[in-house]
Amino acid sequence: MKTKAAFLEKPGKIEEKPLKIKELKLPELKENEVLIKVSACGVCRTDLHVVEGELGNVNNIVPGHEVVGTIERVGSEVKAQKTGDRVGVAWLYSSCGSCEYCLSGRENLCQNKKFTGFSKNGGYSEYIIADSGFIFNLPVGLKDEEIAPLLCSGAIGYRSFKLAHASPGSTITMFGFGGSAHLTLQLAKKLGHKVIIVSRNEEHLKLASELGADFTFSPKNGNIYENLKDKDIENAIIFAPSSVPIMNALKVIKPGGRVIVAGIHIDGEIKIDYDSQLFHEKLLLSVESYTRQDMLEYLRLATNLEIKPVYSDIKLEDVNSALTELKNSELMGVKVIKF
Numbered sequence: 001m002k003t004k005a006a007f008l009e010k011p012g013k014i015e016e017k018p019l020k021i022k023e024l025k026l027p028e029l030k031e032n033e034v035l036i037k038v039s040a041c042g043v044c045r046t047d048l049h050v051v052e053g054e055l056g057n058v059n060n061i062v063p064g065h066e067v068v069g070t071i072e073r074v075g076s077e078v079k080a081q082k083t084g085d086r087v088g089v090a091w092l093y094s095s096c097g098s099c100e101y102c103l104s105g106r107e108n109l110c111q112n113k114k115f116t117g118f119s120k121n122g123g124y125s126e127y128i129i130a131d132s133g134f135i136f137n138l139p140v141g142l143k144d145e146e147i148a149p150l151l152c153s154g155a156i157g158y159r160s161f162k163l164a165h166a167s168p169g170s171t172i173t174m175f176g177f178g179g180s181a182h183l184t185l186q187l188a189k190k191l192g193h194k195v196i197i198v199s200r201n202e203e204h205l206k207l208a209s210e211l212g213a214d215f216t217f218s219p220k221n222g223n224i225y226e227n228l229k230d231k232d233i234e235n236a237i238i239f240a241p242s243s244v245p246i247m248n249a250l251k252v253i254k255p256g257g258r259v260i261v262a263g264i265h266i267d268g269e270i271k272i273d274y275d276s277q278l279f280h281e282k283l284l285l286s287v288e289s290y291t292r293q294d295m296l297e298y299l300r301l302a303t304n305l306e307i308k309p310v311y312s313d314i315k316l317e318d319v320n321s322a323l324t325e326l327k328n329s330e331l332m333g334v335k336v337i338k339f
């Protein structure tokens, strides 16, 4: 059986080495695997990191890890799903199941895990094979294209928000306003928080205001610390893939506050002045992916709170231009490949 897919031969700058659309042969289904006909796949910043080689030199792979589709076939041992189920496949393709992390429900930290669209072929493809133990039956109420971005952009934002331990009604600041932040802003607002968005992109700040941000600020308009220091900020989530906002955020949060870094890759070095950025029990914490428990919680919350992405549909053939727009911060919300 064959599938049409956007294929990465060798990583490099997206402008010079775009993904190639080609027909690939699908391998035989193993006993714990399912074959899914893909209906939607979100374009995530991590895909751009994969394509440009920032996560290591991965060759001959189909990116895409925000995948929604319908099960066409199940392996002989699969119990959790059946043919016809609508399911989601996300970044965590599988984990070992027997290490200290897997045994304690922290499979996101397993050192033998595999990733969709990185170590296994992902969802920039008409069909995908996935591990039955790591896919999600999806709630009714949201469209395929609306759910796809929730599976990574949304779920990472949710885990970041959860690890921030924000006290009820507190003020959270988010640095950067791409796919993940625009979903996490909605989550935080609907749970009763005040939200401040910091971004250099005026269009992004406009969208943030439309989605309910209480205050927006561009570093082009002045010093971040001077403008935010009196805003009673308890926590910050860093979505921009850069060390600069991390250092700024540590300075503006209140004593006891947390700075959560959502990105899988950060440009630049983090330099911390102990007195002004870390003392008074401030905490700096990175987020690695999500656990399956996080995803179940988040899909419930997103359905109940009606958290929906601002998105536009694209064709598989347009994925290179979507990745380029993402790189240049030209996207509003997210782009989703529709099959």
Ligand SMILES: [Zn+2]
Pocket (backbone or CB within 6 Å): 095, 096, 097, 098, 099, 100, 101, 102, 103, 107, 110, 111, 112
């Ligand atoms: Zn493990």
Ligand SMILES: [Zn+2]
Pocket (backbone or CB within 6 Å): 044, 045, 046, 047, 065, 091, 152, 153
């Ligand atoms: Zn992602």
